[in-house]
Amino acid sequence: MKKQQPSAEPTPKKLASTSKFAFRPTNGNYTPVKSFPQPNTPRNSNNPAASKKEGKEVRYEWLVDVRDADRNKPGDPEYDPRTLFIPDYAWAKFSPFEKQYWEIKRNLYDTVVFFKKGKFFELFEDDATIGNQEFDLKMTERVNMTMVGVPVTSFDMWASQFIAKGYKVARVDQKETALGKEMREKGSKPGKEEKIIKRELGCILTGGTLVDESMLQDDMATYCAAIKESVEDGKPCFGICFVDTSTGEFSMSEFSDDLELTKFETLIAQIRPRELILEKGLISTPALRILKSNTPLTTIWNKLKPNQEFLEAEAAIREVMSKNYFPSESDDEMDKWPEALRDSKDKELVMSAFGALLCYLQKLQIDQELISIGNFRWYDPIRKATSLVLDGQTLLNLEIFANSYDGGSQGTLFSLLNRCITPFGKRMFKQWLCHPLADAIKINARLDAVDALNADTGFRDAFVSRLSKINDLERLISRIHAGTCKAIDFLRVLEGFEQIRDAMEDIQAHGEGEGLIGMLISSMPDLKQCLQPWEAAFDREKVRTVGVLVPERGVELDFDESQGTVEGIISELHAVLKEYSVKLKCKELKFADIGKEIYLVEVPSKYWKSVPKNWDQMSATQKIKRFYFPETRKLVRSLREAQEIHAQIVEGVAARFFARFDVDYSKWLSAVKIIAYLDCLISLARSSADLGDLSCRPIFVDTKRSVLDFEELRHPTMISSVTDFIPNDIQLGGENPNITLLTGANAAGKSTVLRMTCVGVIMAQIGCYVPCKSARLTPVDRIMSRLGANDNIFAAQSTFFVELAETKKILSEATPRSLVILDELGRGTSSYDGVAVAQAVLHHVATHMGCIGYFATHYHSLASEFSHHPEIEARRMQIHVDEENRNITFLYKLEKGVAEGSFGMHCAAMCGINKRIVDRAEEAAKTFEHTSRLKDSLDSARAGTYIPLGLQSDLAWILRGNGVGDDAMKSIVQAIKCL
Numbered sequence: 001m002k003k004q005q006p007s008a009e010p011t012p013k014k015l016a017s018t019s020k021f022a023f024r025p026t027n028g029n030y031t032p033v034k035s036f037p038q039p040n041t042p043r044n045s046n047n048p049a050a051s052k053k054e055g056k057e058v059r060y061e062w063l064v065d066v067r068d069a070d071r072n073k074p075g076d077p078e079y080d081p082r083t084l085f086i087p088d089y090a091w092a093k094f095s096p097f098e099k100q101y102w103e104i105k106r107n108l109y110d111t112v113v114f115f116k117k118g119k120f121f122e123l124f125e126d127d128a129t130i131g132n133q134e135f136d137l138k139m140t141e142r143v144n145m146t147m148v149g150v151p152v153t154s155f156d157m158w159a160s161q162f163i164a165k166g167y168k169v170a171r172v173d174q175k176e177t178a179l180g181k182e183m184r185e186k187g188s189k190p191g192k193e194e195k196i197i198k199r200e201l202g203c204i205l206t207g208g209t210l211v212d213e214s215m216l217q218d219d220m221a222t223y224c225a226a227i228k229e230s231v232e233d234g235k236p237c238f239g240i241c242f243v244d245t246s247t248g249e250f251s252m253s254e255f256s257d258d259l260e261l262t263k264f265e266t267l268i269a270q271i272r273p274r275e276l277i278l279e280k281g282l283i284s285t286p287a288l289r290i291l292k293s294n295t296p297l298t299t300i301w302n303k304l305k306p307n308q309e310f311l312e313a314e315a316a317i318r319e320v321m322s323k324n325y326f327p328s329e330s331d332d333e334m335d336k337w338p339e340a341l342r343d344s345k346d347k348e349l350v351m352s353a354f355g356a357l358l359c360y361l362q363k364l365q366i367d368q369e370l371i372s373i374g375n376f377r378w379y380d381p382i383r384k385a386t387s388l389v390l391d392g393q394t395l396l397n398l399e400i401f402a403n404s405y406d407g408g409s410q411g412t413l414f415s416l417l418n419r420c421i422t423p424f425g426k427r428m429f430k431q432w433l434c435h436p437l438a439d440a441i442k443i444n445a446r447l448d449a450v451d452a453l454n455a456d457t458g459f460r461d462a463f464v465s466r467l468s469k470i471n472d473l474e475r476l477i478s479r480i481h482a483g484t485c486k487a488i489d490f491l492r493v494l495e496g497f498e499q500i501r502d503a504m505e506d507i508q509a510h511g512e513g514e515g516l517i518g519m520l521i522s523s524m525p526d527l528k529q530c531l532q533p534w535e536a537a538f539d540r541e542k543v544r545t546v547g548v549l550v551p552e553r554g555v556e557l558d559f560d561e562s563q564g565t566v567e568g569i570i571s572e573l574h575a576v577l578k579e580y581s582v583k584l585k586c587k588e589l590k591f592a593d594i595g596k597e598i599y600l601v602e603v604p605s606k607y608w609k610s611v612p613k614n615w616d617q618m619s620a621t622q623k624i625k626r627f628y629f630p631e632t633r634k635l636v637r638s639l640r641e642a643q644e645i646h647a648q649i650v651e652g653v654a655a656r657f658f659a660r661f662d663v664d665y666s667k668w669l670s671a672v673k674i675i676a677y678l679d680c681l682i683s684l685a686r687s688s689a690d691l692g693d694l695s696c697r698p699i700f701v702d703t704k705r706s707v708l709d710f711e712e713l714r715h716p717t718m719i720s721s722v723t724d725f726i727p728n729d730i731q732l733g734g735e736n737p738n739i740t741l742l743t744g745a746n747a748a749g750k751s752t753v754l755r756m757t758c759v760g761v762i763m764a765q766i767g768c769y770v771p772c773k774s775a776r777l778t779p780v781d782r783i784m785s786r787l788g789a790n791d792n793i794f795a796a797q798s799t800f801f802v803e804l805a806e807t808k809k810i811l812s813e814a815t816p817r818s819l820v821i822l823d824e825l826g827r828g829t830s831s832y833d834g835v836a837v838a839q840a841v842l843h844h845v846a847t848h849m850g851c852i853g854y855f856a857t858h859y860h861s862l863a864s865e866f867s868h869h870p871e872i873e874a875r876r877m878q879i880h881v882d883e884e885n886r887n888i889t890f891l892y893k894l895e896k897g898v899a900e901g902s903f904g905m906h907c908a909a910m911c912g913i914n915k916r917i918v919d920r921a922e923e924a925a926k927t928f929e930h931t932s933r934l935k936d937s938l939d940s941a942r943a944g945t946y947i948p949l950g951l952q953s954d955l956a957w958i959l960r961g962n963g964v965g966d967d968a969m970k971s972i973v974q975a976i977k978c979l
């Protein structure tokens, strides 16, 4: 890309009011907070008179407009929104403080920078505008820069709020106090630059990479995913590495995909990343479309430069080696690597994605603490061998994790069934729902556990109440590993594991030692042994009251010593006080701390005269005067020094505690996973129980033909929202035909039948009860659905193309064990083509594929065409039609037969469309119907395929309408037959 060099010195502008180009996150793009100013627009800041008129002093005129470090403007394909170009002539005019600010901000231009100034964090310029527009923070016009400020103490709260809206947040800390600065200046001959307090970037916080428990607003995992795409032998291939930074779990995946990117879409729908790392300009349009429709609106899109920032595999391997993330005794560097990472080293795509993620985490300064945990795993989005495959489209269609109206979780199957108590249980349950089981033995093992837990609800609930006392141990143990855990959280971790230890003892005492639960309990690490050294390691009360890990005496000798020094000086101060109380004969003498001054002695007014001359008066009120004894200053200085040393030792003790705890990391983690598993089983048990009497344990059968038999099935998520939900029997396969051809009026409940059938299967196969009277089925290996009309504007794909692509996927991948759902196939094109496609697909599915499923359609003619097909049975949704008032009563009952029509006119009338318009539409519909039937008949007859039913009556109707007599008609029909 040719870069534009400015031909002449640009017209200067003041940044404060011209560069309102900040980064409001949208899905995949950044848009200006305010409209981007046209370059070289005449401005007041160039006109001192105008500026004076505004009442502002304008000293700085620097930037022409926003450009990145390479001077590309926004909109240029090479533009890098993360950087800002500041020309030299502008730089020269900055004050030292402004230079310090812009030095940091210029490389964080897509990030809201919180700049510490004393007791406040200040946001300048565009960041101030964002603060003002998003949160109504009060803007202040400083001499040169617009500013909003928040107190230092509320940083976490404000940072969380900005992050929730999709912004990245940087915290710039002061590295010295004003006093420190003074001392530094005294010690050196300061130049102009040194007259400001030292500040440094403390951290960058983003929605997809939060590690601190207090900032994480959701129990569910949030993922930051790096994606490498390429094409090999004409097939799209992906390497994806994603991390849940709150637990330090890295997942690696590499696969080649079909042209519809099924696997890719499935993975993205399963993890719904909050942050993406992509190779700039190298991600395909279909992949972008999938990312846009499967990620939250606040997802952050980072586009890194190929080769330089998006590391290639080799560079990634070199980087890991150079950083020594996995220290161990072994000489062979690779031996130290976690297994999944070692297995990936020859896989170029996933290693490259990992490299990009690594590079990003390094920039955020959290690479060391996360990678060194060594929690890596291989991730297969579609586990054909072991689980019921739910591809990305099906997850969306069935509203498993995101609803269709706002993409939120309300009304989804996950929100209904997830009754887990612990955060780590919730995260595991999501994985269960992504991958329901496909093996009847494993499903039955879960169902047995569910029955066992529900047979003894007293015990189950007691266990639940123990779990409710446990914090997010999975996240906290990763904080301990990183050494950034607070003392109180460390205590919570120990208490959490003690709860688990006690809960295990309860279970064993109760005799729950069978089946899956028994297996889980027996694989629990020996927590008694792991916890024993911590029983009296530190004073728990002190942690609760002062938030410090105070080891028991005799455990940490340096701690005892420094504590003794501090206590000794304090006793000395009190001894001096006592001495003077006696001397002055004043019992009321006491110490007080006022601001930074400590151990001031307060003397009531009646003793003022007896105060020795060498006491230093520090302050006074009407009733008391405060002094330093001659000894105080020295003692206070010694105390401060001793306290400083002690504070360092306290930190050291905490670090040693964490390191000691971290030695057993794998045991702690496996205990957490076992509890998560039990929590998921309890969740299934509670959801099953809550479905009440109208639910049953599914029975899995092993028959040659697939079978699905639900008696009086209800849709679990609609039961609460639709009062009087009408249950229906679902019979597919087995003794019944495999495919049900479903017809019915608009809004008669067809889609609901389709959806609840799939949802019933999913519930059964995760090991949950099903909302029906009886459920009998062979395990389904894959649910494939094409529901509704999914236009795709981003990818410029038409409704019909989307339909066809989804249908092709079904035709090529469904097996005799699959459940296939086709809803209104062919509606995206002309009726003729639509019915033709629908007919051909239905024929293929029923005759050649052997799968079970539904084919819902408004093409009623299909029913008569396939009336003799042994694997197709016509069913319809019952309705009651009131012709006179053009009204339909929906009965929502599924029965054998074919619907009499779609009753579109009745629906239109019921929706309140003007009667005259509906009358006219009805007339037109009648004409279309007859004309099209005639045309179909003529076309078919001409093609010699068959003489369709109704040909003669259609012809008769038209010909008679045109005054043709009976004999003439007969000869015309005869003639057509012969064509």
Ligand SMILES: Nc1ncnc2c1ncn2[C@@H]1O[C@H](COP(=O)(O)OP(=O)(O)OP(=O)(O)O)[C@@H](O)[C@H]1O
Residues within 6 Å of the ligand: 722, 724, 725, 726, 727, 744, 745, 746, 747, 748, 749, 750, 751, 752, 753, 892
């Ligand atoms: N079994 C049922 N019991 C009670 N209400 C139902 C039932 N099934 C569907 N409904 C209600 O009917 C509405 C329409 O159902 P649905 O979308 O399944 O109809 P449809 O036949 O697929 O419509 P269309 O052909 O227009 O797409 C649902 O939103 C729900 O409120």
